Amino acid sequence: MNEKCINISDVINLPLDIKEQIKAVEDKTPCVVDGRLKVYNPKQDNVKKLLELLKPKLSRQVVSSMVGCVHCGMCAESCHYALVRPHDPTMTPAYKADQIRRIFKKHFDWTGRIVPWWVHANSPKDDEDLKRLKNIVFGTCSCCRRCTLNCPMGVDTAILVRMTRGLLTELGIVPEGVFVVSKDSWELGNQMGVTQEDYIETLEWMEEEIQAELDDPTFKIPVDKEDCDFMYTVNPREIKYDPRSIGNAGKIFHLAGESWTMPSWGWDQTNFGLFSGDDKLGGYIAGNLYKAAKRLRAKRIVISECGHGYRSSRWEGYNWAKYEQDIHNESVLITLIRYINQGIIKVDPSRNPLPVTFHDSCNIARSGDLIEEPRWILNRVCTDFREMYPNRTDNFCCTGGSGLLSMVEYKPLRMEVARIKAEQMTATGAKQVCTICHNCVDGLTDVIKHYKLDIQVVQILDLVAEALIIPEKTEKK
Amino acid sequence: MSEFLRILEDEVQIVALTFMGTVYILRLIWMFRFKAGKELTDPAGNPQVGIAYSMMSVAMPWAMESVRQNWNFYAQFVIFHLGVVAAISATFIIPYWPQIFETSAVVHIFQLALGAAFAVGIIRLIRRITSPTLRLISTPDDYFSLVLMSAFFGSGVFAVPNQYQASELPLIIFFIMTTFFLVYVPFSKISHYLYYPFTRYFLGKTMGHRGVFPRKRGGEQPAGLE
Secondary structure, X not given: OOOOOOOHHHHHOXXXXXXXXXHHHHOOOHHHHOOOOOOOOOOOOHHHHHHHHHHHHOEHHHHHHHHOOOOOOHHHHOOHHHHHOOOOHHHOHHHHHHHHHHHHHHHHOHHHHHOHHHHOOOOOOOHHHHHHHHHHXXXXXXXXXXXXXXXXXXXXXXXXXXXXXXXXXXXXXXXXXXXXXXXXXXXXXXXXXXXXXXXXXXXXXXXXXXXXXXXXXXXXXXXXXOOOOEEEEEOXXXXXXXXXXXXXXXXXXXXXXXXXXXXXXXXXXXXXXXXXXXXXXXXXXXXXXXXXXXXXXXXXXXXOOOHHHHHHHHHHHHHHHOOOOOOEEXXXXXXXXXXXXXXXXXXXXXXXXXXXXXXXXXXXXXXXXXXXXXXXXXXXXXXXXXXXXXXHHHOOOOOOOOOHHHOXXXXXXXXXXXXXXXXXXXXXXXXXXXXXXXXXXXXXXXXXXXXXXXXXXXXXXXXXXXXXXXXXXXXXX | OOHHHHHHHOHHXXXXXXHHHHHHHHHHHHXXXXXXXXXXXXXXXXHHHHHHHHHHHHHOHHHOHHHHOOHHHHHHHHHHHHHHHHHHHHHHHHHHOHHHHHOHHHHHHHHHHHHHHHHXXXXXXXXXXXXXXXXXXXXXXXXXXXXXXXXXXXXXXXXXXXXXXXXXXXXXXXXXXXXXXXXXXXXXXXXXXXXXXXXXXXXXXXXXXXXXXXXXXXXXXOOOOO
């Protein structure tokens, strides 16, 4: 698995591409016109603006991570970028965090204001410095929080990187992919540009598919049905590239006799605000979801398999939206565990005989709460489940986290540092790698293709659907 | 004992200590002036347990992979900080409870702790100078703090016997360094111990609330089975 090393200056000095921003301005895209989504303005003093934006972002939690780093370098031994590129000190998480820390020190911290050179405090000089900052925080960190959990001081480098991304997003100094996905999110309420029509048609298509599979015309994917036990929310990737996962979920809910629905609006449980650092976008998307559940008087929100989607909808979204949680919110894994444990659905593990390993999504293992849950299910729906090492909160990122899948310019570096993930998967000898995140599915698929591994990526719903014992009366004839 | 040494050991230290305490209080006020976050989600775990777990992580070397794979580094950390405890203790014992250092075994224990910490300080300094990663992230304050700490430990080795009758020089050096420390520390990275409770508290609160802390090692009951 030898991999050519990327020259880091090729990444750090990548130019700011604003073609899509110009197009959005020319098209008078509403979110750009009304200022919800910012575009780059070379005529304004962007450094001054960044400093103005920084002040209100400084919470006690952020400041403690700004001042708490002792530069011990332990973070370098936990970051997949730094581990794969030991010759490149710019991959050290502390170095990446120092890019915003030095600005903070120069303008807010005592020693940095008086003797800046003593603590390496300084300000960006111009837009070129901000563009380099963009490449560091977007291109060389997947915000996986592995360094955070391995920092002896408890410094949360990931929140500093995310906050810096948010500052740059407010200046339009972002990778083109981040701008495009943010625009789609603001305009269509989902991050993949899925129209209402496409969404409804896909659900109808899946409904027909499962009706045929079960030979059961009573099977429905209900939309906007009120007073259900739960509202099911999905990743737009499922609508666009993997509708079968919605069909599988629907089939399981149907066989469980569940009362459920999907909303016609506010169905995207993913949230690009987490990646761009834009709390306003985060609050808007998450707010759509919570309001939809309220509108439909659903008793619960069930979130399909997605790492950042789960983290955003279950944890961060309420805080971004300033919305006090009023409805129970759970991952579909919890729903599945309930069904299997209570015998509501029956599964036959022999239907999944291939050796399968599990990849913990960073956003769920290190920033969420589902660690044993997927393993509990895998041990019941597969015959040969093998752990990947390290695992759980120590697992390595799929390398596609934090929106990196949408930032194609950083892919060569991402694939280089994916070596560690490829080696992890290969060591298991598994033929399938299961993950509970659609983002990880694409991230791992890239790794598998790049390193030519003989492994297939699957998700829990795929495996449960495969193992599902369908009662006689509805079994396909 | 000369009057100079007596004043240096006592009044000067009290003034310097008061200065440090005052700066720390101002620093804490500064920290608390930043807004606190508000958590609006239902918990999946216990934030209090998470905070306790996070705070105690310094005493749980098995809890972090970075430490599990670097026992040597953790051992250095323990030795270095035991040296800190010994040095700080000595600054109080010498002027106020000198009889403690009349027992040679106690003196030897302190000298051992300070000498070992001095050695670790030198190792850390060499590591910081020779590692490209550490060189890139190190500031002048990082180097100076390490040199200063090592020198402080080294001077402590000669000061703890408290033999001012033979020569006051080791004690004068030790207490001049202590004075400088008390004034300099609040502005340097050495004051990281002031921030440790903050970083650990916030991380522990968030992770405890979400059920990530205490970290799971397998075998726990998953949610959804109740």
